[in-house]
Amino acid sequence: MSLRNAVMATLLDGEASGYDLAKAFDASVANFWMCTPQQLYRELDRMEADGLVSARTVQQEKRPNKRLFSLTASGLEALAGFTEAEHKPTAIRDELLVAVMAADANAEAVKASLRERKQWAEAKIARYERLKAKLLGNRTEEEFLGEAERVGPYLTLLRGLSFERDNARWCARCLTVLERRGARLDAST
Amino acid sequence: MSLRNAVMATLLDGEASGYDLAKAFDASVANFWMCTPQQLYRELDRMEADGLVSARTVQQEKRPNKRLFSLTASGLEALAGFTEAEHKPTAIRDELLVAVMAADANAEAVKASLRERKQWAEAKIARYERLKAKLLGNRTEEEFLGEAERVGPYLTLLRGLSFERDNARWCARCLTVLERRGARLDAST
DNA sequence: GCCACCTACTAAACTTGTTGACTAGGTCGA
DNA sequence: TCGACCTAGTCAACAAGTTTAGTAGGTGGC
Structure with missing residues (x-):
């Protein structure tokens, strides 16, 4: 359930495509939350359905079109809610x-x-x-x-x-x- | 897939019931691999089916009967195989x-x-x-x-x-x- | 004499995470 | 100009982990 929140925290930096997010995840969030691109895309679709992010499609000439996601007001609210919730300690699992x-x-x-x-x-x-x-x-x-x-x-x-x-x-x-x-x-x- | 191996590593100490394992896990393995009792029992059944552990039922008078599990030869072999495999690094995921x-x-x-x-x-x-x-x-x-x-x-x-x-x-x-x-x-x- | 916790499990539904393959054009170096 | 890698995704199937609940008798303390 926390991939959602990690995505939203990343979107605090501004609009991004699924692909951008995958890279951003790899570069910074991967320290504490790894995921595959597939998980990201699936989660983004669900988040859009839940109104936490909104997408706009950008036509590109020489590459596949992409969808840029950004946080909605209710996404920001959900993120604030998450920060207020309890966070269970985790083990290493290695x-x-x-x-x-x-x-x-x-x-x-x-x-x-x-x-x-x-x-x-x-x-x-x-x-x-x-x-x-x-x-x-x-x-x-x-x-x-x-x-x-x-x-x-x-x-x-x-x-x-x-x-x-x-x-x-x-x-x-x-x-x-x-x-x-x-x-x-x-x-x- | 590694819960199996954690269980086998714990069984190196000798026979144990599912319940014992749950406690042993809580005490020592929980540093790096947590699980619920349900996961343990499910995994033990599968491991028995796969011939990695063998169970003997111990009748008890004043408590529910218990099944004591111990490593079989092929379980020991599987554990040795596991130690030889590659182990992917993990992130914290917190x-x-x-x-x-x-x-x-x-x-x-x-x-x-x-x-x-x-x-x-x-x-x-x-x-x-x-x-x-x-x-x-x-x-x-x-x-x-x-x-x-x-x-x-x-x-x-x-x-x-x-x-x-x-x-x-x-x-x-x-x-x-x-x-x-x-x-x-x-x-x- | 009652309540709470301990042993020893079982069941089922659900959410997450993983794996592997596929599309399809563009760029860059040898 | 060929092959390898980059962008920007999609699809399907499966494996693993989580949650919530229940059974049923015994033990220990106040």
Whole structure:
């Protein structure tokens, strides 16, 4: 039910097509809410039916026509309602954690996954850092937080960043633990 | 598809009933994979049909009979296969993040949610700390990692712990940012 | 002696999310 | 000029997760 709200929060930045939203999602919302284009289009249709967004079709010459969506008054109201509702805490829900839970059964494979994930997390951190630098421009964080009209996207970016940093650190920790164990077990055979 | 694997990883500790699993999940797996009892029972039935677990019914006098599940050889094999597979990275997927993204539209409500979540996270941290102390017994972490036959559950516990610490820190950060903004905006009216 | 909670499940409907393939023209580099 | 990728979507089928409710006896506290 929250994809709706994520879409509306993104539309606070102004009109966008489904395709634009997919890209915007990928760039910023993906830190905390991923979805496929299909989900987006389906949800946009429903939101239009519910009057939360309105669409206008833009004819294009050299490309397929597109539909630009924008928030309606009732969409804005719904978003305000959502921010007032309770938000249940969530868990991480990551297959890698499941694998680590079972790591004692197959340590080598899990170590490989951990190495891969660590690299992935580091790449993501680098990407987030670039995004952050872009958002800040040549201002300090202080200046930005003082001036900007929206701080929400910046704050969520910080959360995504610290999540991935934490991931990378944890992967490293697991690797040293599993490697030390491996050495010990090898020594005792 | 990973609930299956989480269940199997839990069954590495030995036989358990659906009810036991629900509790065990709540206590340890819930850091990274939550589910309702209904999901568990449904999945256990399917897993039995697929030959991954076997059940034996235990007659009880003063309580409903229960079915104790244990891993079969092919279940163990499936779990090993799972640990070897690739594990896609996940995002956080938290409604609170969506609300913070829209925070500029309704700051007061979001601040209330942040305060609530911070408290919740702190409570969870305390619970994890207790669990950790219980796992360690009177050993140091070093000793535990050297001696224990399974380190998986400990490592996942560490991840849950750092996730919640991160949550609490981030909530605090958002609150100071939003409060400073509030003050500034009030001053400028 | 009553109320609330604990064990141990079952049922059904519903909402979300995932996967994979398909259309169809345009741009860009080798 | 060929193939690969980009825009801007659509469709269908399925898998997974959520919600809400119920059964039915036992235990523990006030």
